[in-house]
Amino acid sequence: MDQTTIQDLVRNFFTCDKAQLLEIFEELLSAMEAEERLPPTKLMSRNYETAQANPEIHTLPGNLKDARDAIFPFFWGTDGWFSKLHLENVKGPANYASLIGGIACLLKNPNLCVDTYSQRSNELEVKAITALANLLFYHTESPWGVFTMGGTISNFYGGKIGIEKVLPGAMQKGLQGIQLTGIVSDAAHYSNATIAGWLGLGTENLHCIPTDARCSMDLDALARKLDELYGAGARVAFVIATFGSTDAFGIDDVEGIRRVMDEKAKQYKAPAPQLHVDAAVGWTLCFLAEYDVEKNPFQADPQVLPAIAEAQRQARKLHFADSVTVDFHKPGWGHYPSSAFIVNRRDDLSCLFREKKDVPYFAEADYRHDPALFTMECSRPAIGPYSVMASLNGIGLIGYQKLVIHAQELAVYAKSRIDELDYCKVVNPDCIGTNVAWWVLPKGRDAKKIFEQLEKGELAESDYRRYCAEIQHLFNKRRETMDPQRDAMLSYTTCMGYRPHGLDVPAWKAVFFNPKTDKEVVDDLVRSIEEL
Numbered sequence: 001m002d003q004t005t006i007q008d009l010v011r012n013f014f015t016c017d018k019a020q021l022l023e024i025f026e027e028l029l030s031a032m033e034a035e036e037r038l039p040p041t042k043l044m045s046r047n048y049e050t051a052q053a054n055p056e057i058h059t060l061p062g063n064l065k066d067a068r069d070a071i072f073p074f075f076w077g078t079d080g081w082f083s084k085l086h087l088e089n090v091k092g093p094a095n096y097a098s099l100i101g102g103i104a105c106l107l108k109n110p111n112l113c114v115d116t117y118s119q120r121s122n123e124l125e126v127k128a129i130t131a132l133a134n135l136l137f138y139h140t141e142s143p144w145g146v147f148t149m150g151g152t153i154s155n156f157y158g159g160k161i162g163i164e165k166v167l168p169g170a171m172q173k174g175l176q177g178i179q180l181t182g183i184v185s186d187a188a189h190y191s192n193a194t195i196a197g198w199l200g201l202g203t204e205n206l207h208c209i210p211t212d213a214r215c216s217m218d219l220d221a222l223a224r225k226l227d228e229l230y231g232a233g234a235r236v237a238f239v240i241a242t243f244g245s246t247d248a249f250g251i252d253d254v255e256g257i258r259r260v261m262d263e264k265a266k267q268y269k270a271p272a273p274q275l276h277v278d279a280a281v282g283w284t285l286c287f288l289a290e291y292d293v294e295k296n297p298f299q300a301d302p303q304v305l306p307a308i309a310e311a312q313r314q315a316r317k318l319h320f321a322d323s324v325t326v327d328f329h330k331p332g333w334g335h336y337p338s339s340a341f342i343v344n345r346r347d348d349l350s351c352l353f354r355e356k357k358d359v360p361y362f363a364e365a366d367y368r369h370d371p372a373l374f375t376m377e378c379s380r381p382a383i384g385p386y387s388v389m390a391s392l393n394g395i396g397l398i399g400y401q402k403l404v405i406h407a408q409e410l411a412v413y414a415k416s417r418i419d420e421l422d423y424c425k426v427v428n429p430d431c432i433g434t435n436v437a438w439w440v441l442p443k444g445r446d447a448k449k450i451f452e453q454l455e456k457g458e459l460a461e462s463d464y465r466r467y468c469a470e471i472q473h474l475f476n477k478r479r480e481t482m483d484p485q486r487d488a489m490l491s492y493t494t495c496m497g498y499r500p501h502g503l504d505v506p507a508w509k510a511v512f513f514n515p516k517t518d519k520e521v522v523d524d525l526v527r528s529i530e531e532l
Contacts, residue, residue, distance in 0.1 A: 182273075184206060
């Protein structure tokens with residue numbers, strides 16, 4: 001082979017051309033800067049058929065500008081969620097400290113499977129996990145964990161440890177025909193059904209416990225379900241509590257769940273299930289653990305102080321969890337993927353250990369620090385720890401406290417403004433956090449009275465269906481008629497996690513996740529409802 005062609009490839013793609021890279025980065029950053037000043041836009045044309053029919057792999061080698069040109073139209077056509085009008089869900093702009101961490105990671109491209117593949121990046125993962133664990137468990141002796149592809153995979157780890165605890169050797173022998181079950185709440189994320197299916201339990205063996213009006217698991221109903229399952233001879237592998245549900249920000253009583261779980265396991269002489277907490281959305285409340293509510297040093301709105309105090313009470317209960325899921329790429333404002341699975345006690349990870357003979361080309365692996373010996377993945381990117389440590393130390397504890405309190409203030413303000421309208425009803429008034437879920441009915445209807453009838457079981461089925469249709473119709477009407485320069489983007493849920501008398505509660509939803517959002521956005525939101 002002509003060595004000249006190889007040298008051209010090495011020069012163009014494997015040699016750091018600082019000037020050319022900086023020029024391309026400058027172009028991409030300029031496009032992002034322009035986008036930051038734009039309101040949310042409707043989805044651009046998406047030509048999936050054309051994309052499939054014309055993958056456009058160039059025949060001849062090119063250069064870095066060819067690489068830029070291949071991706072730029074799609075880069076420009078992807079919203080970075082910079083606008084303060086983005087209130088749809090737990091998505092928002094990644095902070096620029098995280099970007100610095102991400103760029104540093106990508107320049108070295110470590111693989112976190114073993115430290116010989118990642119060197120000090122493996123050490124950084126331990127540091128990042130420990131920093132998050134200290135926030136979550138608020139004093140713990142031997143935490144450990146790993147960064148994963150996302151919250152679903154982190155919950156998967158919690159479920160798998162539970163299986164190994166109640167059925168030792170399942171990793172090697174399978175479920176052996178034994179009925180294993182799992183428990184979540186009605187407000188839990190749908191990914192829990194995903195893991196029940198993929199872990200082999202089967203989605204029909206995942207049991208949902210009703211919630212109260214705060215979207216918190218009903219502990220009496222949990223006790224009855226455990227009686228039923230243990231009484232039938234089933235083994236309960238895990239209970240997954242929710243700490244900040246996706247729609248209404250419901251929070252389960254982790255301490256109460258632990259008490260009920262342990263009492264029932266002891267009563268039936270069964271191994272206790274794994275208590276895993278899906279805190280993907282709500283974990284940032286832990287930043288407020290030491291905020292002085294009495295002195296209120298940030299002069300937070302007095303209306304939000306009770307929510308901060310409640311957040312502190314709930315956050316302290318995470319100490320009763322066996323393991324927790326954290327999505328730093330959500331309310332941590334980090335880059336994807338920055339999801340972490342963290343155990344309260346390091347020994348729990350021994351349930352997942354594989355023998356060194358099973359990983360022959362990682363002969364150098366060490367159980368003390370090499371995740372390849374217990375992770376589901378072999379190749380794991382290091383974006384998570386780089387994003388976490390850059391963000392935590394750039395923004396700092398006080399910075400994160402201010403960001404979380406700002407979001408809480410906006411949510412409280414939005415609830416009060418929306419509830420001023422007779423034909424509107426906030427359906428998660430007592431849920432703390434960044435999410436607001438509410439009804440909008442036609443003017444003239446008493447939304448609060450109708451919701452009260454629903455909770456009392458006094459609403460006729462035909463009326464229930466009509467009101468649900470009206471709520472969705474008005475949401476669609478606003479979406480079609482809204483001013484994209486002024487009106488916030490919202491989302492809609494067919495069930496916000498609370499089901500009085502078995503009936504789903506649909507709702508409009510706003511999530512105050514973007515630090516740029518202000519009270520003016522809320523006022524314009526209320527105006528847009530009044531103009532429907």
